[in-house]
Amino acid sequence: MGHRHRRPPGRGRQHPEPLLGLGARRALPFAEVSGDACDSYHRWREDLDLVAGSGLGAYRFSLEWSRIEPEEGEVSRAGLDHYRRMVDGCLERGLTPMVTLMHFTTPRWFHEDGAWTSAKAADRFARFTETVLPILADVPYTITINEPNLASVLPVLGAMAARGEQISGLPRPDQRLADAFLDAHRASAQVLRGAGVTHGLSLVGQEWIVEDGGDDEMVAHRAAMEDQFLEVAGEGDFVGMQIYSCARIGPDGPVAGDPDLMTLAHMEYRPGALGASVRRVAEVLPDTPIVVTENGIATTDDAQRIAFTGEALGSLAQAIADGVDVRGYVHWSLLDNFEWFAGYTPTFGLVEVDRQTFVRTPKPSLAWLGGVAQANAV
Secondary structure, eight states, X not given: OBOOOOOOOOSGGGSOBOTTOOOTTSOOOXXXXXXXXXXXXXHHHHHHHHHHHHTOOEEEEEOOHHHHOSBTTBOOHHHHHHHHHHHHHHHHTTOEEEEEEESSOBOHHHHHTTGGGSXXXXXXXXXXXXXXXXXXXXXSEEEEEEOHHHHTTHXXXXXXXXXXXXXXXXXXXXXXXXXXXHHHHHHHHHHHHHTTOOEEEEEEEEEEEEOTTOHHHHHHHHIIIIIHHHHHHTTSSEEEEEEEEEEEEETTEEEOOOGGGBOTTSOBOOTTHHHHHHHHHHHHOTTSOEEEEEOOOOOSOHHHHHHHHHHHHHHHHHHHHTTOOEEEEOOBOSBOOOBTTTBTOSOOOSEXXXXXXXXXXXXXXXXXXXXXXXXXXX
């Protein structure tokens, strides 16, 4: 069980930037500001108790680079100790910790000096990786960068929105940014490999559907959005796949799905995409274990969440039965949390969070998924 670890805004330069790097004093393109998010930074023990108490066996969280290195070269011992306590908290509760080094936020000093396309970015991320090695000593799954293929698309989406263009799906990535992310991943992976830390890269996966006349475009689009990233991910110990829906590709690129099937996150309701995606990953990377690091649905109907997840897990179980090497499944997400651009509207959580008091209220889906985990069967 995992969820994005959202930290409250810090003071001064410690405040993390969204990937597009728009400063706090500028106009933001997001639906709303995160505020204190779910206050998981302080309430992580409560969150771990919810996960362990439900019967789930793993917890995914990320390290906030801004809290560990608030200024370049200045390392916060308190920040390191905080995340080490979280790892220990998982182990004490019998939970497998899964740690992501970079999940969409970076320190302001990093952004203001060129961010990921700076010539210094890969070295800086490698140095950060070295800094956090003490946190990772007992972590069996470490992810370097979360969804670099999606992150590389965000500037393209932003430009399309600014021009008033209709967005029917994920366009091809900004290649300069994609190359920068992959360089940073390789630099981080080299550090982790040298320290004996099991590591991988997490990617957005999709079920690929060809519409009439879209065969050639499918090959080109999939190569840019998925294959180039899988090639690099294959150098790691596992690949993390984050799968929610499908991509329909026509002769001119992505094609919108049925509007009646769209979830709150504007993704097509397609639970079987989980099995379809891992099957293709196994074809491309037959020797690389797969971990489903995210899967879920944004809905206010918890019965729909259970139905979607049950069908998705059924497709995953069939893929495993057919020989796909899947080592684990992490649901997105534990909490109804903050999503970039869309704010708090897309509710993915197994647990409701009161926006004023932060009180956590488990939904029926939490106990249901815990039961699935305990039985290891749908």
